[in-house]
Amino acid sequence: MAIQLLVLLSGCAALSWEVIWQLKTSLALGASAWGTALTLAVTMGGMSVGALVMGHALRNKTTTKPLRLYGILEFIVGICGLLLGTAFRIIEKIDTQIYSTAPESAPAIYLAGITVALGIPALCLGATLPVIGLAARQYRTSISLLYGLNTLGAAAGALLAAFLLIPLLGVTAASYTIAAVNIIVGSAALILGGDSFITSKESEETSAARPSLAMPVALLVVFVTGFATFALEVSWFRSLTSAFRSTTDAFAIMLACVLLSLGLAARFVPLLKKNKAPLGVLLAWAGILTLAMTPVIERFDLIAYQFTPTPFLLFTKWFFMTFYVIGAPVFLLGIALPWLLDEQHNPRKWGILYGFNALSAILGSLCAGWLLLPAIGFAKTAWLAGLLVAGTGLFLAPANKRIVLASLGIMALIVAVFLESGVGKTRVQSSALTGNLKLAKILRTYEGPDATISVVEAESGFKMLVINGFIATLQLDGLEGDLIPTHYMPWMGHMPMLLHPDPQKALVIAFGTGQTANAVRREKPQSLDIVDLNAKVFSMADLFTMNEGVLDDPIVHKTIMDGRAYIRRTNTIYDVITLEPMPPNF
Incomplete structure (x- = not known):
């Protein structure tokens, strides 16, 4: 059916835009954890508002052309995509001008910039949900079926954007390609969507079965599942990044696995309803499996690089490892929203449910990244998310099943606690800590929204800075000159300074352990x-003596900022600009 193909392609383009938006924003305004959080808030918040506004606008409509309206929304997203590069170039210039006079305004400029650039397409993407609901009714299909196809398309889009479009075409050409998909989908929907669909409150009330949950309880369920899903994404992403030693690959693989599970969940909703599976029991099992699988995710770094002779086999292995472990809990979590959407027959209620779910997703990601990860680590963050979902499931489950489910939940929690691997206390997630670099003790560690950073000491005496599972640098007291594995780092400082006839002002991007800065x-x-x-x-x-206390020198001034953004924003003219690079095998 044409509507199914259109929503599949639309979902593919939508998640491709998510990847492009994050990349464009980081290039234009600097990469940072708070910047990522603001981008998420604008895009998810825009989608939430779009769903709420469109649902409200359609609530009293008796005659609509949903497919034509869907085409208009897709067309707007495509046009915005074509203008994305121009928009961010303008934002860059404004940011540079304002930062030179009022640097404290940087967060406000960031928020205003991404709101202007991404607000309209995000609103349109969110507004498609109530429209898809009307299209499902017009074509006599299930909204959960179309929602599932849209999400499966999103899973494909995440992988295509990260591993095919951007590497082969570059960001600009990839943006044009994705925009073309939106415009083609929009044009096809406009051509096919000429038939009007007549609705009335009376027909809705007579044809619709009574929802299984009252609206307040339904809102609680979509809030909990949205909050927990995104909190788990943040915590799992932190672990997978350290295990795979790759931020981009880990994010794309995890996102694709999550979306694939959510898409399959939506497709299975009609079957589960037909078999009268209780939603509360399914949610309880989602929490139980989250607790049970967390010890496995903690140990991904131990198997991530075993028996993988080629990059293709390596990425394939990572994908199936990730899907095998997180697929079941995310599948069960993903049942709730399409389940509840299917039970409603009013665009306003579709918009409310979807909008509430999107807002809870923002809260879940921010709470996990900024509060829970720094305070208790990724494993305990996953435990809390699992317990929240399991508790909600127990609340909704039939009374005769609660004792069994509660017992299983307690057992899963005991397993998670007993099998905790000691990440951050007795071990660091990294497949590189082997051989003469085998971990002896952790000197200091920090787990936050942007990275997991640890200083560890190996049994051989090497002291290492480990960032997201990758050994950024190391030192061994007593070694000098070329015997130091990272001897090239001081030369990244000495060489440019010696080449300049009179270097007075110098800039070092990326501090690392301070060897380049000290040079x-x-x-x-x-x-x-x-x-x-x-x-x-x-x-x-x-903790690293090789930098000789460089930060204590009064001529040294440190700045917390993305290096590319700093160079664009600063008015200082430097004689020498260098950086402390990651090792060549990064």
Whole structure:
């Protein structure tokens, strides 16, 4: 059926835009955890508002052309995509001008910029949900079926954008390609959507079965599932990044697995309803499996790189590992929203349910990233999400099943606690800590919204800075010159300073352990600025003697910012700009 193909392609384009938007925003305004959080808030918030507004606008309509309206929304998204590059170039210029006079306004500029650039397409994407609901009624199909196809398309879009379109075409050409998909979908919907659909409150009330949950309880369910799903995404992403030692690949694989599970869940909703499966029992099992699978996710780094001779086989292995572990709990979590959408026959209620779910997703990701991860770590964050879902499921489950489900939940929690691997206390997630780099003890560790950073000591005596599972640098007391594995890092400071006839002002991007910055300082510039994205890197500098306390020198000034954004924003003219690079095998 044409409507099914259209929503599939639309979902593919939508998640491709999510990848492009995040990349464009980080390039234009700088990569940072708070920047990612603001981007998420604008896009998910826009989708929430779009669903609520469209649902409200359609609530009293007796005659509509849903497919034509869907085409208009898709067409607007495509046009916005074609203008995306221009919009971000303008935002860059405004950001640079304002930062030079009022740097404290940077967060406000960031929020205003992404709201202007992404607000309209995000609103349109959210507004498609109530329209899809009307289209499902017009074509006598299930809204959960169309929602599932849209989500399955999104899973494909996440993988295509990350592994095919951007690597082969670049960001700009990839944006044009995705925009073309939206415009083609929109044009096809406009051509096919000429037939009017007549609705009335009377027909809705007589044809619709009574919802299984009252609206307040339904809102509680979509809030809990949206909150928990995104909290788990944040915590799982932190673990997978360290296990796979790749931020982009880990994000794309995890996102695709989550969306695939959500899409399959929506497709299975009619079957589950037909077999009279209780929603509460399914949610309880989602929480139980989340608790049970967390110890496995903690140990992904132990098997991530075993027996993988080619990159293709490696990525395939990572995908199936991830889907095998998180697929079942996310599948069960993903049943709730399409289940409840199917029970409603009013666009306003569709918009409310979807909008509430999107708002809870924002809260879940922000709470996990900014509060729970720094305070208790990713494993306990996953436990709390699992317990929240299990508790909600028990509340909704039939009384005769609660004792069994509660017992299973307690057992799963005991298993999770007993099998906790000690990440951050006795071990660090990294497949690189083997051989003469085998971990002896953790000197300091930090788990936050942007990275997991640890300083560890190996049994051989090497002291290492580990960022998201990757050994960024190391030192061994007593080694000098070329015997130091990272001897090239000081030369990244000495060489450019020696080549300049009179270097007075120097800039080092990325502090690392401070070896490059210290080398620059030893060449005696008048001032040395150091820029790093993560403040915790500076706080761990005292553990590495090779930097000779460079941060304590009065000529040194440190800044917490994305290096690319800093170079664009600053008015300072530097004689030398260098950086402390990651190892060549990064």
